[in-house]
Amino acid sequence: MIDRERRSALSRVVSRQDFLRAALALATSTLLRYVPAEAAESLEVSEVAPGLFVHQGRYEVQSPQNRGDMANASFVVGGDAVAVIDTLGSAVAGRELRSAVRAVTSKPIRYVINTHMHPDHVFGNTAFKNDNPTFVGHYKLARGLATRADRYLAINKQMLGDAAFEGIEVILPTLAVENSLTLDLGGRSLVLETQQTAHTDNDLTITDTATDTLFLGDLLFSVHVPTLDGSIRGWLALLDRLASKKTARVIPGHGPHAMELPEAIQPEQRYLAAIAGDVRRLIKEGKTLEDATKTAGFSERDAWKLFDHYHVRNVTAAFAELEWE
Ligand SMILES: [Zn+2]
Numbered sequence: 018m019i020d021r022e023r024r025s026a027l028s029r030v031v032s033r034q035d036f037l038r039a040a041l042a043l044a045t046s047t048l049l050r051y052v053p054a055e056a057a058e059s060l061e062v063s064e065v066a067p068g069l070f071v072h073q074g075r076y077e078v079q080s081p082q083n084r085g086d087m088a089n090a091s092f093v094v095g096g097d098a099v100a101v102i103d104t105l106g107s108a109v110a111g112r113e114l115r116s117a118v119r120a121v122t123s124k125p126i127r128y129v130i131n132t133h134m135h136p137d138h139v140f141g142n143t144a145f146k147n148d149n150p151t152f153v154g155h156y157k158l159a160r161g162l163a164t165r166a167d168r169y170l171a172i173n174k175q176m177l178g179d180a181a182f183e184g185i186e187v188i189l190p191t192l193a194v195e196n197s198l199t200l201d202l203g204g205r206s207l208v209l210e211t212q213q214t215a216h217t218d219n220d221l222t223i224t225d226t227a228t229d230t231l232f233l234g235d236l237l238f239s240v241h242v243p244t245l246d247g248s249i250r251g252w253l254a255l256l257d258r259l260a261s262k263k264t265a266r267v268i269p270g271h272g273p274h275a276m277e278l279p280e281a282i283q284p285e286q287r288y289l290a291a292i293a294g295d296v297r298r299l300i301k302e303g304k305t306l307e308d309a310t311k312t313a314g315f316s317e318r319d320a321w322k323l324f325d326h327y328h329v330r331n332v333t334a335a336f337a338e339l340e341w342e
Pocket residue numbers: 088135137138235270271
């Protein structure tokens with residue numbers, strides 16, 4: 018998937034090491050004692066299809082070290098403009114993503130699309146503000162994010178620390194998608210589609226028709242355990258429909274740069290089905306939520322990273338939903 022050829026094609030993108038070397042050279046020079054503030058470090062990105070670049074986030078929770086770089090973020094370069102899809106979890110990570118765009122093209126960044134409201138996908142929006150893009154999201158994103166903004170900011174300030182939290186602003190979509198919307202990048206179209214409540218109630222998918230690539234956002238987790246913040250029934254139903262979809266590749270919200278259907282979604286289907294099956298059985302047996310959080314879905318423990326961080330919350334959300342079936 019990420020072969021040597023693609024890597025070498027991306028040699029223009031400044032790697033972290035190159036940057037540090039350059040920064041060190043500047044710092045030790047007698048003439049230039051600092052790196053100008055606007056010269057942001059650039060993230061590593063891979064060109065998974067022509068003009069379609071993906072940065073792979075780390076399988077971690079936010080920390081001062083990762084600066085909120087824990088989700089995948091992408092950009093698509095059209096004939097006259099660029100669309101950025103998700104912006105990572107801080108202003109500083111967002112600026113690095115913007116630098117990666119600028120290392121590839123000087124075309125204007127016309128759209129910044131958020132696949133859903135979670136901070137690891139939207140808190141980098143602020144880095145693109147000066148580009149005056151149209152910020153695009155599911156029509157329910159603005160309400161969801163506005164409602165949670167204070168809590169998201171407080172949690173991230175604490176987890177990222179002051180340096181990585183610096184400059185984060187909540188930027189809501191100025192263009193809301195209801196059902197579907199096509200964006201033109203100049204001879205290249207992105208088709209945006211709202212999805213039913215699944216991972217959240219504001220998941221948006223994006224198809225780059227030029228390369229037959231489907232961006233699934235956090236409807237698809239790979240390696241990183243899924244996080245349930247919408248409806249387990251809705252998510253399983255949506256994955257059932259995706260299984261028969263024909264597309265050249267899908268881009269997960271967390272996981273490798275690119276994957277193929279139906280294999281890509283199978284572990285996630287298995288994980289969610291294990292929770293739903295166990296929780297339904299426990300409810301039938303008259304067991305409590307506390308019982309469920311100790312056993313439901315634990316057969317999946319070794320299959321995922323960050324399981325211990327998110328799994329109990331997933332079971333709790335599933336229990337609350339399935340209790341009322
Ligand atoms: Zn995410």
